Amino acid sequence: MSDLRVETTPIPGMLVVHLPVHRDDRGWFKENWQREKMVALGLPDFGPVQNNMSFNVARGATRGIHTEPWDKFVSVATGRAFSAWVDMREGLSFGATYWTEVDESIAVFVPRGVGNSYQALADGTVYSYLVNDHYVAGKTYPALNLADPTAAIPWPIPLDSPEAELSAKDRTNPLLGDVQPMQPRRTLITGCRGQLGRALAAVFPDATLVDLDELDLTDDAALAAWPWEEYGLILNAAAYTAVDKAETPEGRATAWAANAAAPAALARLAAARGITLVHYSTDYVFDGSPVPGGHREDEGFAPLGVYGQTKAAGDLVVAGAPRHYVLRTSWVIGEGHNFVRTMARLAADGVDPAVVSDQVGRLTFTSELARATAHLVATEAPYGTYNVTNGGTPRSWAEYARRVFELTGHDPARVSTVTTEEYAAGKDLSPRPLHSTLALDKLAGTGFVSADADEALAAYLAG
Template sequence: MEFEKELEVTETNIPGLLVFDLSVHDDNRDWFKENWQKAKMTALGLPTDFQWPIPLEESERSEADLHHPILKDAKPMVLRRTLVTGANGQLGRAIREYVQEHGFEGFEFTDIDEFDFSDPAAYAQIDWSLYGTIINAGAYTAVDKAETPEGRAGAWKANAQGPALLAKTATEHNLTLVHISSDYVFDGVAQVHDEEEPFAPLGMYGQTKAAGDIAVATAPKHYILCSSWVIGDGHNFVKTMISLSDRVADPNEALEQVTVVDDQIGCLTFTQDMARAIFFLLEREVPYGTYDLTLSRDNVSWAAIAREVFAQANGNAQAVAPINTEEYFANATVPVSPRPAYSTLDLAKIEETGVEPSDWRDELHTYVAAARKGSGRA
């Protein structure tokens, strides 16, 4: 398109038909406009005795035009819905809270009792033409139980078969699929894991998560968020440490010391930060693919995080005693899944999109304070 050109007219071999090449202007926002300039066009030969616009009853209209409602009676297009699976889990609750806080519409929250996304028969119950996005917040997360015969079957069903079915549906109906991965898909040998590192899971849970990631990646429109050490509204490590700190501080309890592993290194990821990142990626329409997502600042051990919690809860950080993983599980009577020694994730790719991960210490202190307030403790 040529901008800033002069208004021109061309005579055709059809009597009375003139073709005007209008002036076109643009600006640095890439907007452009065409100018209808009656005076200049009349000077170039435009007749002055015709009526414009042409009366509707004199115009030629198609059958579709004749039966189309006028603008005031037309119904606006309904936005396509978003389905959130695993709505009762820690991340699912954070997504629901984010949606409510921002007044978003068109969201449907389901869990396994309403829509079991690992069951092929469940998909026929849904009219997928009404949807534009699926956010899969559901997963089997009992890491150690996944090493048992019963848990192994449950993990493969929820973490591998379910995402594969979601990916198939997303592909067939041109949906965007958001899926959550885990640091357990890596063996933890490298001190920092980026999105290009090949999968090398150590245990059954990690194997099922890796299989789910591979399936989701087949959907043309997908986001996979790989996170570690997830903390949200529900049973989790931080709440357990708060409870243990209270027991140490209680003179009626015999607990004086708590052992916490000190040879697993990583970073916390709070579910409200995960929810914010999910909506950032969707709203900005950043390139599809896999993104690592945790909080920022230094990466530390579980024991270091426990000391932070103990210090804030009751000022008894000295009660946390470090122990290595092998010693911690030495007397275990049930199967134990191997853990990655390093769960640190590289945040460079997601930061390039504009996502700014929070400082994990700030988020941890806010979380502990809220948990203490919710329990009625000072």
């Protein structure tokens, strides 16, 4: 009996699993699928939802080469089979092949988009395969001719032999040059018309863009009707960000729906479908108490207002999705109405503003947030929560306002200062955290270098 081990193949993502088989005079026993052990050895935690069996009456029964849009874990329950796979995914590995003989001691993890084929080498051979999506009758997917000369599969029983049994359909499948490669799973950006949504769309140009009118994340029927099987990544930029209005009865209900209920629905879908979910959070989940080096990802929540409470709830529910990133940020600046644009307009209009000087943090440009998103996804960084802001020296809103005046050619001394308490006097405002600086060490540990906020501010105004 050999030890459980996993081997790679020439097809990216396809793995061969060597299974320990316990034998005695009565027969044998094996752990055909053991999630904890196999994932620890490098097998994806692919979340199977269906188990299929294929019985082959006689030696020579040959099936394939079929491609499906789900992952498979294939093994033999009884008998022996020669198995061959061809990469049918769009990309550099299109057409790559691998073949091996499979018996009870061998299983194979086959990623989505890789064509499968099997030839029984013994009467009564039974294949078993776990899949991570449900079969839907009537849909067609790429297939390849079993005799394709490019793949050049060395069938032990020649396909033109009387012993080889093929279906009429499999005999007429196209050659590799005529196959339409399977496209990768798509990316969905929600909240696409907001500042962050627009920045994400620039970095993910092939993404599907939706806003509330195209996909209402609080509508169960709309979510159920969406073709989630086509998607592998959700970037949830949809949020209710009217901090002060969130304190009103109407705003409170809307904030909870958008910032907590909608992410919860996406998290359930992502968990069920094996989708990676990226969700964007805020420094408002903290109370703004001073923390040396800035707030860290594992700091306990202590939101001061309704907006922060709903965002904290969103963080918690998204963490229930196995493949998730929560990107916590602060003081977001993008295209459209924002603090920097307001200060530049006031400077040009001759208005001398009073700006709070006791709230301290870093600006986060949406381009930086989008760049960090792409980095974490592309590098397959460990799932979890990451702080993402621009880097550099933390500053107050008043300091940033003066810098905007200076960069636009105006006297920064025109900006006077007030405290948060003075600014809020007589106004119906939600409480603000005073210390919003977020520690960036965890993000830096993934190899991401945060762009300096002061330099980014200058570039933003120059553009």
